[in-house]
Amino acid sequence: MITIDKFNFAGKKAFVRVDFNVPLDANFNITDDTRIRAALPTLKKILADGGSPIIASHLGRPKGVEDKYSLKHILGHVSELLGVDVQFANDCAGEEAAMKAAALQPGEALLLENLRYYAEEEGKPRGLADDASDDEKAAAKKAIKEKQKDFTKTLASYADVYVNDAFGTAHRAHASTALIADYFDAEHKMFGFLMQKEIDAVDKIMLEPARPFTAIIGGSKVSSKIDIIENLLSKVNNLIIGGGMAFTFEKAKGGKIGNSLCEDDKLELAKEIMAKAKANNVNIILSSDAKLGDKFSNDANTQFAEANAIPDGWSGFDIGPKGEAEFSEVIKNSKTILWNGPVGVFEFDNFAHGSEVVAKAIAEASKHGAFSLVGGGDSVACVNKFGLADQVSYVSTGGGALLEFIEGKVLPGIKAIRGF
Ligand code: AMP
Numbered sequence: 001m002i003t004i005d006k007f008n009f010a011g012k013k014a015f016v017r018v019d020f021n022v023p024l025d026a027n028f029n030i031t032d033d034t035r036i037r038a039a040l041p042t043l044k045k046i047l048a049d050g051g052s053p054i055i056a057s058h059l060g061r062p063k064g065v066e067d068k069y070s071l072k073h074i075l076g077h078v079s080e081l082l083g084v085d086v087q088f089a090n091d092c093a094g095e096e097a098a099m100k101a102a103a104l105q106p107g108e109a110l111l112l113e114n115l116r117y118y119a120e121e122e123g124k125p126r127g128l129a130d131d132a133s134d135d136e137k138a139a140a141k142k143a144i145k146e147k148q149k150d151f152t153k154t155l156a157s158y159a160d161v162y163v164n165d166a167f168g169t170a171h172r173a174h175a176s177t178a179l180i181a182d183y184f185d186a187e188h189k190m191f192g193f194l195m196q197k198e199i200d201a202v203d204k205i206m207l208e209p210a211r212p213f214t215a216i217i218g219g220s221k222v223s224s225k226i227d228i229i230e231n232l233l234s235k236v237n238n239l240i241i242g243g244g245m246a247f248t249f250e251k252a253k254g255g256k257i258g259n260s261l262c263e264d265d266k267l268e269l270a271k272e273i274m275a276k277a278k279a280n281n282v283n284i285i286l287s288s289d290a291k292l293g294d295k296f297s298n299d300a301n302t303q304f305a306e307a308n309a310i311p312d313g314w315s316g317f318d319i320g321p322k323g324e325a326e327f328s329e330v331i332k333n334s335k336t337i338l339w340n341g342p343v344g345v346f347e348f349d350n351f352a353h354g355s356e357v358v359a360k361a362i363a364e365a366s367k368h369g370a371f372s373l374v375g376g377g378d379s380v381a382c383v384n385k386f387g388l389a390d391q392v393s394y395v396s397t398g399g400g401a402l403l404e405f406i407e408g409k410v411l412p413g414i415k416a417i418r419g420f
Pocket of ligand 1: 218219220221224242243244245261316317318340341342343344345346347378
């Protein structure tokens with residue numbers, strides 16, 4: 001497999017799939033350009049080599065051509081960040097795109113219109129009546145899959161090389177994220193720098209982690225983290241469970257959890273997980289105490305209690321001081337750390353302390369040589385909130401893609417290039 005740092009793009013046109021799905025305000029101003037900035041190293045390398053990037057992305061979830069989802073809104077900002085006047089094609093698969101791609105000169109860049117204006121990108125039929133029969137649904141699905149082949153071929157025809165730098169959509173088998181790779185040989189398809197960094201970070205913790213390896217899994221629901229936990233049970237030494245989901249485990253152990261969040265239909269599953277952990281020599285660590293609130297609000301009255309003796313009318317919204325010390329001790333002695341999900345309702349300052357302590361312990365361990373990966377929505381917001389993002393080893397940009405990767409799934413966007 002070829003890597004982007006070794007490839008010389010001089011005179012080459014590169015179809016670059018990026019994730020420019022940025023948030024826009026009502027006046028189409030970009031409110032957070034992190035995703036655009038994240039793709040700059042790849043685009044700049046192609047330009048600096050004397051190549052021509054043909055930049056393709058989706059924006060939002062349009063049902064067809066919808067002006068508010070046009071990538072023209074971000075053209076100016078992309079040009080500014082890239083330092084070249086990026087050209088724009090009003091379509092991604094029409095004549096204009098083909099002509100502008102063909103006319104592109106070395107050092108010039110072209111931004112294509114939103115890929116998801118076409119149902120072919122995702123390969124899912126659109127506009128099916130709610131009461132469509134199974135036969136109609138099957139026929140529509142077959143038709144769109146056929147059209148998807150032509151669409152993919154058209155996209156591939158613009159370029160000599162395919163570069164995928166859209167980690168955020170790597171878990172989707174879409175035309176531009178996976179299928180297109182079939183039109184390029186092994187020497188002409190590669191990951192962009194961002195995607196490569198994401199893959200390297202996950203490979204580092206999942207394939208040959210330095211030990212002890214500790215995962216901190218928090219958030220609200222066991223049900224949304226079950227696949228991750230199951231995969232981690234054969235990989236980690238310590239599994240710290242925090243946040244709302246910890247109370248399902250606490251209750252399964254026979255504890256009294258008051259009004260804390262609990263998924264009663266997951267109690268058996270929690271027991272199974274604990275038994276499997278024991279069999280695998282994985283330490284499951286729950287906080288021995290909790291910070292309670294009498295309502296779901298930053299202004300709630302608060303008190304501390306043992307996590308297995310929470311009075312009725314009170315809910316555990318954060319870990320307590322004992323849990324902070326317990327979690328910190330384990331984290332600081334770890335050589336590999338994965339953090340997904342806050343250990344409390346960190347959005348409320350009154351219940352953010354536990355997550356802050358966890359973030360600081362991870363930063364401390366990283367300072368002493370541990371490799372730490374923080375990822376999946378809220379934990380990224382957490383390290384940002386506490387100003388610690390630059391003190392952990394890697395903060396992932398991928399939400400769903402990262403979670404599926406940690407669940408041990410093969411991601412289509414990755415497999416299309418490296419074969420697994
Ligand atoms: P998730 O999206 O599953 O990672 O969950 C993140 C959310 O879990 C955050 O919005 C937190 O506020 C919430 N959360 C964390 N701890 C608790 C808790 N003890 N009780 C209720 N919600 C929690």
